[in-house]
Amino acid sequence: MSSTDHTSALRGAGLRVTAPRLATLDAVAAHPHADAETIARQVRERLGTVSRQAVYDVLNALSDAQLLRRVSVGGRSMQYELHRHDNHHHLVCRECGRLEDVPCAIGEAPCLLPHDDHGFEIEIADVVYRGVCSECRVTKTLTAATAPSADPVPRTPETP
Numbered sequence: 001m002s003s004t005d006h007t008s009a010l011r012g013a014g015l016r017v018t019a020p021r022l023a024t025l026d027a028v029a030a031h032p033h034a035d036a037e038t039i040a041r042q043v044r045e046r047l048g049t050v051s052r053q054a055v056y057d058v059l060n061a062l063s064d065a066q067l068l069r070r071v072s073v074g075g076r077s078m079q080y081e082l083h084r085h086d087n088h089h090h091l092v093c094r095e096c097g098r099l100e101d102v103p104c105a106i107g108e109a110p111c112l113l114p115h116d117d118h119g120f121e122i123e124i125a126d127v128v129y130r131g132v133c134s135e136c137r138v139t140k141t142l143t144a145a146t147a148p149s150a151d152p153v154p155r156t157p158e159t160p
Helices: 003-012 019-030 036-047 052-064 134-146
Strands: 068-071 079-082 088-093 099-103 128-131
Touching: 003 019, 019 036, 019 052, 019 068, 019 079, 036 052, 052 068
Parallel strands: 088 128
Antiparallel strands: 068 079, 088 099
């Protein structure tokens, strides 16, 4: 997404167009699924001195305006992506933490409906698939293949 698109998106959301907001949107576009610290580092590289709190405030404002989407995958820090309103889910590797987008299995939002909605009007379903990515599986296989095997101590049969 270009800066012109970001400018239009900010104005469309009723937000002022500021350098920190544009830099944050650019950073998230360049590094999807980055955490706030990574985004703050990218914004500071582009703009110079910008406080961590300013970047956190921008991330919250852009998320509240649905220009960014917060992705939470458990014990890890919140990650951010451009909110494309495209109804996708995520794959996360249990080994390295790699996070990938995956299209919804069924189609339109919410794409999954609970057995009992408890009176809620369901709008979206967030699904996180967990597993081990192909790179970690290869690494694990190579590590196991090159690890020295433990030679058992030879045993002699006991004689009575």
